[in-house]
Amino acid sequence: MRSSSTMRRNDLSIQGGKAQDQEARLEYLPLFLSVTHQDVVILGGSDGAAAKARLLCRAGARVRLFARTLGPEMGDLVRTGQVALAGDSPTLDGLRGCRLAFDDGADAEASMFLGARASDLGLLVNTIDRPAACDFIVPAIIDRSPVVVAISTGGASPALAKLVRQRVESVLPAGLGRLARALSACREGVKRVLSTGRARLRFWDSFLTDARLDRLARCTEEQMGAQVAEEVETALAGTADTDPAGDVALVGAGPGDPGLLSLAAAQALRTADVVLHDALVSREVLDMVRKDARLISVGKRAGGAAMPQDMINRLMVTHARRGVRVVRLKGGDPFIFGRGGEEQEHLIAHGIHPRVVGGTTAALGVAATLGIPLTHRGVARSLRLVTGALGEGMEGDDARDWAGLADPETTLCLYMAGRKVAEAARGLMAGGLGPTTPVAVVWSGCTPDQECRFCTVGELAHWTGDPRNGHPVLFIVGAVVAFAPAWTASSDQSRFQTG
Ligand code: SAH
Numbered sequence: 083m084r085s086s087s088t089m090r091r092n093d094l095s096i097q098g099g100k101a102q103d104q105e106a107r108l109e110y111l112p113l114f115l116s117v118t119h120q121d122v123v124i125l126g127g128s129d130g131a132a133a134k135a136r137l138l139c140r141a142g143a144r145v146r147l148f149a150r151t152l153g154p155e156m157g158d159l160v161r162t163g164q165v166a167l168a169g170d171s172p173t174l175d176g177l178r179g180c181r182l183a184f185d186d187g188a189d190a191e192a193s194m195f196l197g198a199r200a201s202d203l204g205l206l207v208n209t210i211d212r213p214a215a216c217d218f219i220v221p222a223i224i225d226r227s228p229v230v231v232a233i234s235t236g237g238a239s240p241a242l243a244k245l246v247r248q249r250v251e252s253v254l255p256a257g258l259g260r261l262a263r264a265l266s267a268c269r270e271g272v273k274r275v276l277s278t279g280r281a282r283l284r285f286w287d288s289f290l291t292d293a294r295l296d297r298l299a300r301c302t303e304e305q306m307g308a309q310v311a312e313e314v315e316t317a318l319a320g321t322a323d324t325d326p327a328g329d330v331a332l333v334g335a336g337p338g339d340p341g342l343l344s345l346a347a348a349q350a351l352r353t354a355d356v357v358l359h360d361a362l363v364s365r366e367v368l369d370m371v372r373k374d375a376r377l378i379s380v381g382k383r384a385g386g387a388a389m390p391q392d393m394i395n396r397l398m399v400t401h402a403r404r405g406v407r408v409v410r411l412k413g414g415d416p417f418i419f420g421r422g423g424e425e426q427e428h429l430i431a432h433g434i435h436p437r438v439v440g441g442t443t444a445a446l447g448v449a450a451t452l453g454i455p456l457t458h459r460g461v462a463r464s465l466r467l468v469t470g471a472l473g474e475g476m477e478g479d480d481a482r483d484w485a486g487l488a489d490p491e492t493t494l495c496l497y498m499a500g501r502k503v504a505e506a507a508r509g510l511m512a513g514g515l516g517p518t519t520p521v522a523v524v525w526s527g528c529t530p531d532q533e534c535r536f537c538t539v540g541e542l543a544h545w546t547g548d549p550r551n552g553h554p555v556l557f558i559v560g561a562v563v564a565f566a567p568a569w570t571a572s573s574d575q576s577r578f579q580t581g
Contacts, residue, residue, distance in 0.1 A: 109236040110219060118142035121179050123205075124165070125172060125196060126186030127152035130210045132159055134184045134220065139164045146180065148172045150189060172196055182218075183207045213237025222247045226258040228266075255299035264306035265290075271307075275314050280405065285317050287353045292345060330398055330408045330434055332422050334415040334441015338364040338529035342442045350439055355406035358397055360420075362413030362554055364529055391421060395428040402434050410436075413554075415443040419469050419497050443467070444556050445495035448527035452534060452566045454558060462493045462562045470499030470506060484509020490516065493560035500548050503557060507542035510559070515539055520563035525553040536563070536572050 122138050124131050127149035135145050135156065145165040152160060152167075159165040168176050171192050177183070183205050185193050193209070200207050200217075209215040213236070221232035222243040231250055235243045255261070276282045289310065290298070301309065331350045336342035343351075351357065351370045359368065361381035371377060378397065380389040389397075394410075401408045416422030416438060429436045445467055449456050456465045468487065482502070487494060488510045499506060511517055517540030525533045531553065539559060548555060563569055 110234065112221070112232060112234070114230070114232070115182075116141075117182070119144065120181060121146055123148070123172065123177055123180045123183040124185075125149070125183065125192045126188045126210075127156040128186040128188055128210075129153050129155050131184060131186040132156040134208075134210065135159050135165050137220070138184075146176065148176060148192060174199060177203055177205060180205055184210060186210045187212060224251050224254065226254065226256075226262075229254075229258045229262045255296045257299035257301075260303070261295075261299045261301070261306075264301060264303040265310075267303055268307055268310040272310065272314055275318065281317075284407075285314065288317070289313055292349055329406075330402045330410060330429055330436040331439055332410045332412065332416040332425060332436050333439040334420075334443075335359070335363045335367045335411050335413055336442040337414055337444045337447035337527050338362075338367070339447070340364070340366045340370060342447055342528060343367060343370070344439060344441065346439045347441060350409050350437075351411070353407060354409035356401045357409045357411050358394065358401075359411040360413050363411055367411075391424065395425060398425065398429060399432045399434065402429075412441070413444070414447075415441045418443045418467060444497065444527060444554070445558065448522075448524045448556050449495075449558060451528055451532065452522060452524065452558075452568065454522060454566045455562055456493050456495075456558075458562050458565065461565075462491055462560055464489075464492045465495070466492055467495050467497065468499075469497045470502035471497075482506075482509075485513030488513025488515040490514075490519070490561065493558065493562050496557040496559065499557055500551075500555060504543055504545040507539050507545070510539055511543065515559075517543075519559060519561065520569060522558040522563045522566060522569070523555060524558070525550045525555045527554075527556060534568065536566075536569050 117138060118141065120143050122143045123146045124135055124138075125148050127147070131147075131149070132153060132155035135147070136159070138145050139159075145159075146168045147156070147160065147165050148169050148171055149156065149167070150170050156165065160167050171189070172195050177196070177199060181204070183196055183200065185196055185207060187193055187209050196205075196207060199205070206217040207215075208218055208220060213219055216237070219234060219237055221234040222240070223233070224231040224247055231247075231254070233243050233246050233250065235246075272282060272285060276285055298306070298309075331354075333347050333350050334344075335347065348370060351367075352372055354371065354375050356376045356378065357368075357371050358378045358380050361379065368377060380394045380397070398408055398410055410416070410422075410425060412420040412422060414420060416425075417440070422438070426436055426438065445456070445465075448454075455462075457463065466487065470482075484506045494510075496503065496506060507521075510519075517538060519539040521537050521539055521542050523535050523537065525531070527534075533550065533553075542557070542559075
């Protein structure tokens with residue numbers, strides 16, 4: 083992420099559009115294969131081959147081994163009867179009837195024999211540690227059976243796969259397997275009481291939340307059964323009282339970086355059936371929405387085609403009345419220049435009481451990435467979030483009192499100010515704000531496209547047009563901007579200047 087000024091003076095050309103996200107090809111198809119009571123062949127007696135043999139035994143396979151020498155681990159497996167030593171070298175009969183073969187590559191002749199016959203026999207081959215010579219690869223796993231997490235880097239880096247595994251493992255509770263078994267035992271009971279698939283989905287989503295996962299994973303099967311029974315009863319009692327009008331959450335997506343989503347917002351995205359989102363919501367955040375949920379872009383972006391507000395309002399109500407969970411996902415915070423208040427009013431007028439999940443507003447996210455303290459003892463005592471856009475139908479009304487906003491001890495964050503920014507700067511100076519007051523201009527803050535340039539209020543008064551039109555831009559005006567490490571580092575050359 084670029085966090086400092088990167089363009090030279092006079093280089094104000096419009097940046098090319100962002101390359102379209104290309105969906106990366108899946109190198110391998112991830113799947114879990116049942117090998118219970120199936121024959122699997124292994125060539126070679128190395129420790130690597132023994133590790134595969136152990137995994138196969140745990141999955142219930144019958145392992146047939148061809149090896150000239152046995153390492154200590156494979157020796158143990160053969161001695162204890164877990165692996166059947168079928169001979170030194172593979173034979174056609176020895177390979178017949180197997181679907182999978184693992185080869186440790188130690189015996190070139192055996193590998194050639196296998197390679198020449200595998201496709202005729204319909205045998206899939208894994209050559210251990212040589213992904214290029216594999217029909218399939220074996221992922222790194224976290225085994226909390228019946229919960230199994232498989233991790234693969236497509237053979238690119240086993241060390242990275244190990245690291246990812248450790249990271250994932252550290253967030254999974256130890257009792258996950260027991261939890262899965264306990265839940266499985268409750269499923270039929272819940273099915274009998276909650277007859278529709280939708281009611282069950284709702285119940286499980288509200289029962290199994292992120293916040294409860296650790297506690298649930300400590301429950302015994304009996305405790306779990308009692309808790310599920312109690313909550314099913316509450317859910318049944320609740321359905322009678324529940325507003326049939328539906329369920330809408332107004333959710334703030336933050337300025338772009340998915341790391342700035344709240345846990346409540348992430349949970350709402352995971353459980354929503356329909357998500358109505360603004361254009362400003364980043365792809366990374368949208369990727370967190372459940373895969374089978376419906377995503378509807380109601381893109382509202384200055385200058386671009388936008389769905390009229392009353393249509394968005396109608397859509398929320400229509401979907402909610404179908405009984406699905408609707409998330410109205412907005413950039414930043416829903417109640418800061420997001421028309422969230424109007425949407426809430428509309429929903430309440432239609433008998434729907436939305437839940438509101440706040441988000442990080444652009445000014446807070448952007449200031450944090452740039453290291454600008456929005457308030458600072460002795461420098462800025464207050465913060466104002468101001469919009470440059472006037473209300474609908476008020477375009478051309480010059481009534482905004484910019485001069486009245488001038489206060490050297492207040493940090494001003496200007497949203498949607500693109501067209502009005504020069505006028506705002508002139509007004510602020512007329513109100514007494516010094517022309518050397520620092521300004522940060524930040525495009526697409528908290529996204530990989532973030533760009534920041536610095537200038538002064540005096541320079542801003544000469545702003546003639548947005549050099550990065552199409553990217554959301556925020557102006558932070560105030561003495562605190564000079565606290566940004568990049569402000570000190572930026573030379574006059576790299577400052578944004580106009581006129
Ligand atoms: N509800 C949003 C604001 C929506 S108004 C929030 O709380 O952040 C849209 C304006 O917000 C844009 O014109 C721009 O001024 C600002 N904005 C939103 N996201 C931004 C981002 N990632 N970088 C810079 N400015 C942003």
